[in-house]
Amino acid sequence: MTTTELQHQSFTEYPMCDVHRLIEPGPVVMVSTFDGRRANLMTNGFNMPIAHGALIGLIVGPWDHSYEALRATGECVIAIPSVDLAERVVGVGNTSGRETDKWRRFGFTPTPGAVVRAPLVEECFANIECTVADDRLVDDYNLWILRGERPWFDAARRGAGEFHHRGDGTFSANASTVDLRDRMTKWHHLTR
Ligand SMILES: Cc1cc2nc3c(=O)[nH]c(=O)nc-3n(C[C@H](O)[C@H](O)[C@H](O)COP(=O)(O)O)c2cc1C
Numbered sequence: 001m002t003t004t005e006l007q008h009q010s011f012t013e014y015p016m017c018d019v020h021r022l023i024e025p026g027p028v029v030m031v032s033t034f035d036g037r038r039a040n041l042m043t044n045g046f047n048m049p050i051a052h053g054a055l056i057g058l059i060v061g062p063w064d065h066s067y068e069a070l071r072a073t074g075e076c077v078i079a080i081p082s083v084d085l086a087e088r089v090v091g092v093g094n095t096s097g098r099e100t101d102k103w104r105r106f107g108f109t110p111t112p113g114a115v116v117r118a119p120l121v122e123e124c125f126a127n128i129e130c131t132v133a134d135d136r137l138v139d140d141y142n143l144w145i146l147r148g149e150r151p152w153f154d155a156a157r158r159g160a161g162e163f164h165h166r167g168d169g170t171f172s173a174n175a176s177t178v179d180l181r182d183r184m185t186k187w188h189h190l191t192r
Pocket of ligand 1: 044059060065
């Protein structure tokens, strides 16, 4: 799908140089894959920015059906849901695409991206089309180094923003913002 068509669906391109701003807050994300036959979705809490810009680390293990598609295609989409989708997102993380069409079951809509074959998630406020940049840590740590190829943002869907897994089945959201931009003297360029 072309950039123009996607913009009609209310996604606009997000600046590649700012992709770390989507991941650095530590959101629960969903990972969309396409294995050549079917698209699948999983939930992921272990993710991190690796460099300013669009290098992202993601833990996806062989216990996930998604792992096989990521191995086979070297592509995925990282989709960031707002907190109002939390119950459905937890459903996605407690069900396997081996036996379930999670898009249908949890009411998510696959939307073609521009670069990779894995679909964007229409309900999510941010979608990052990614390719695998480095898989050398996968065998030892299930750690995939991904490169964002095309980030998309839909401001209207941002709602109350991302949510975070506290590691025990409880989640936090709606954190207040402490604005310390004037203290970021060494990192002033990041605050613009
Ligand atoms: C809140 C939450 C966070 C999760 N984080 C991860 C993660 O970081 N890495 C991972 O491999 N699985 C994670 N999971 C588990 C997968 O989402 C789960 O195994 C899912 O069923 C995989 O789907 P699939 O088999 O269709 O790929 C998480 C699940 C939940 C509910």
